[in-house]
Amino acid sequence: MKYINIKWISLIALIVSTLSSCESDLEIVPIELQVLEQVFDTKDSAGVNANRFLTDCYRHLPETGNRVGGDFLDAATDDAVSSNPTNTSVQQLAMGTFNADSYPDNLWTTCYQGIRKTNIFIQNIDRVPLKGQLANGTPLRRVWKAEARFLRALFYFELVKRHGGVPILGDKVYRLEDDIELPRSSYAACVEYIVQQCDAITDSLRMDPFDLPNYGRPTKAAALALKSRILLYAASPLFNGGNIAGQNPLTGYPNFLAERWQHAEEAAKQVMDLKLFRLEPEFKSIFITRNSERIFSKQGGNNTSLENNNGPVGYTSGINNGRTSPSQELVDAFGMANGREITDPASGYDPNDPYTNRDTRFYATIFYNGATWLSRAVQTFEGGADKPGGTRQQTKTSYYLRKFMGNFESAVNYSSVNHDHILFRYAEIVLNYAEARNERLQVPDALVYQAVENIRRRAGLMPFELPKGLTKVQMRDAIHKERRKELAFEEHRFYDVRRWKIAEEIFNKELHAAVIYQTGTGTIRQSIPILKMNFQKRMYLAPIPFYEVIKNPKMEQNPEW
Incomplete structure (x- = not known):
């Protein structure tokens, strides 16, 4: 087995990426020195090569969608399973059948x-x-440097949310002759570093997130959104007093501090106070148009990738691989249009007509038997066009993923729509604020109610108001449920359940599928188990890659890995 440490990975990546945009004659002299001279040209007042180098840094931003072995990360939660009949990467995540050398989301x-x-x-x-400078007089050099610092902070966040504390390199560029055997920084130090980076750059970044010539570059709002997310994680039970390794500073704080919730609340409020964003009236449009709910995205372009990967399999128009099978548990999590849960006797839910009068986010998220797509009804009954049986990859649950796709209900073919990778959007910020404020207070106040009810109002619930007089615990439950519905398949559920430290309960359950039979006398529906999830305590944090631990004696592994 071949092991590679940070030093070699980084150097090789630098050489490969910069060589791809520079002349071949650079191989004549020492590569790293010559690359720097070429890219950071002391005579290039337009910064053409430097800007190209910065743009290349964006390649390393995380993506969403079918990225974990061809599946959504959410297919490793109680929201879905992979339709692939083999032992997929997300199934290994859901079952815990991986080790430090084979973590599927590394x-x-x-x-x-x-x-x-x-x-x-x-x-x-x-x-x-x-x-050059921005309209407000900020020098372009300062803007570009701030963008690079934002990207760096986001890279660290992606590591910290998976592993806890990781080595912080600061501004230093390590070389082959340097001692790269660095220990992991504490969780607290990593959080402090990310927050400090966000605070330092907010006044240097662009303000207008809708500036099309620079769309996809981080703005002040993006830095504040990142700060909001890291502080929300830091305040959550897994890290704030619920350390899985007791006093181990690498895996969380050794003590609980209520003020961490206040810091998270204030960070979310900073984004809200910019008054640049809104909850888009049409939920489906958020994901296929560049709009005023998006805060920061990695550009993905216009294509039909989501449709091809996840569309119901029985259509001849386009490629339909049906890769994602939402669970019955997720379907049941969506309540009724009147705002009540389906288990409420007053909700009007009819188990013989289960898809009528549901929360509008249900229709925007899930294909169900009878939904309209490409000018015909989706058929996920046994033997139907979209669940034909046999060896073809198809839904395992009688549901397909609808979210993120274009509006092709009345079309006959797919056409390209925007499929950017949305990394931060305003609805998350509103929910961050509601959660943090509710946890800080003894009893939820009007501002907590308002934040949650704004999300429910946009969903079209009528009435959208929550019952008055909810306790802190009851409001917490309401917020958790809204996050699940609102942010489904946006890679929040996997980490939310972990940071709430309830994964040993929620991710140790059996998931279910619907089985639908069309008979001459009507429709018969059954619920059957489809996958038994398995969650062990050690899975709250991902393992440090084995190749790092074996090469670096100072690299401490996470507990029980």
């Missing part, structure tokens, strides 16, 4: 590649006599 390498590249940029951009 971003260690790509994040540290991104960190090294941004450090190189930050260290060298001042050599470029860059002209």
